[in-house]
Amino acid sequence: MKLIAVDVDGTLINSKNQISKKTKDTLIKAAKNGNKIVIVSGRPAPGLSALAEELEFDKFHGLLSSNNGSTITDFASGEILADHFLDMDLARKILKESQKIDLDIVLSHGDILISDKSHKYLDHEVRLLKLQSKIIPDVRENLSFKINKILFAGEPEKVDKYYPFLEENYGEITSQVRSHAYNYEVMPKGLSKGASLLEIAKFYRIKREDIVAFGDELNDLTMIETAGVGVAMANAVDDLKEIADYITLSNDEDGIAYYLDRFVL
Template identity: 55%
Template sequence: MKLIGLDIDGTLITSKKQISPKTKDTLIRAMKQGHKVVIVTGRPTPGARELAEILEFEKYGGLLSTYNGGAITDCKTHKTLTSHPMDVDLAREIVKFSKNLDLEIILPYENTIYTRYENKYPKGEATMLKMDYKIVENLEDIIDFAPNKILFAQDPDRIEEPSQKLKEKFGDVTEQVKSARFYYEVMPKGPSKGKSLLEIADIFGIDQKDIIAFGDEMNDETMIKIAGVGVAMGNAVEGIKQIADYITLSNDEDGIAYYLEKFIL
């Protein structure tokens, strides 16, 4: 049995934001043959459920690792297997600190995305993930919940300086990663995409050498490194290609299906 971990954007879905018929059929065939398929994403759990439905995870026992490894959900039993939320006081402190930074905040919790002001990034994220969207100007004042992550967004030419300030202030007590040219994610210390795959492997009795991980961005680094085989998409950033064991075709060329058919199925 193989444990197959799949990033979403730039990996599982095409540049048109769809799962191709060939990739869908290949992944379902893999599950029918007894392999475990896991969507491993920075997205909130509600934002990954539609893709899980397309891949028939409930029927075939697929899993979701969301919030960059912050929570693991078994789609067949609808049970949360693990959850690693951020400390409430720390989350409040980060949100308060970010108020004076040149960043848009995207705070997902349950089925809602909270933000301070109406902006293209939070609104676009809520629309894409089919989540509710709520604007709260004094966001730090309403945080009485423990989020699994806090996402920040800004235009690529403006994101580096303010995100570095977050790193300097909270780098010792959080995990931080740039997940796209315009996204910067802050998570609790400890969880990662890679660690979530190890957790799943332990739960289902799968050897680490039997983990296959597909990714394209630097927030996929941990799972590419821990996998028995780390597979970079043809469209992956150079840093991921350099650490991968194999470079497959791009997400627009059914790179996942190509690898699985060539080596696993």
């Protein structure tokens, strides 16, 4: 059995935000052949449901590793295999102190995306993930629910300017990743996409060398490093390509299917 891990944006889905028929058919075939498929994404689990249904995760007990590996879910049964949250006091401290930097926030709670005010990055996440949103003006001072991560968002030059504040003040007590030019994410210490693959592999008794991971962005680095075979898409950032074991075709050229057809199936 192989554990086949796929990132979403820029990897599983193409530039039209769709899973191509070739990629879908290949991943379903891999699952039918007894391999375990996991979608590994920065998105919250409810924002991955439609993709999981397309890949017939309900039939083959495919897995969701959401919020950059913070939560691991068996899609068919709904069983949560792992769930890691930021310490509530620490989350409140970060939310309160980060008001001094000019970045917006997005928090997820179940199938609702939450911020302290309306902004275009929240609107984008709502459209992309097809979830509801809620504005809680005092959420930074009075967080009342557990969260897996804090997403900070802004124009790339603003993220460049302000992420050092988060890194310098909380870098030793949290895990942090630049998941996109517009996004910077803060998670519980020790959490990453790569760490979630090791959790899954341990649960299903899959050897590390039998993990195959596909990615394209900086938040996929740990996943590519951890896997027995780390596969970068042709459209991946250079830093990922440099550490990958293999560079496949792009997400618009069925790069996942290209690799699996040749080396797994």
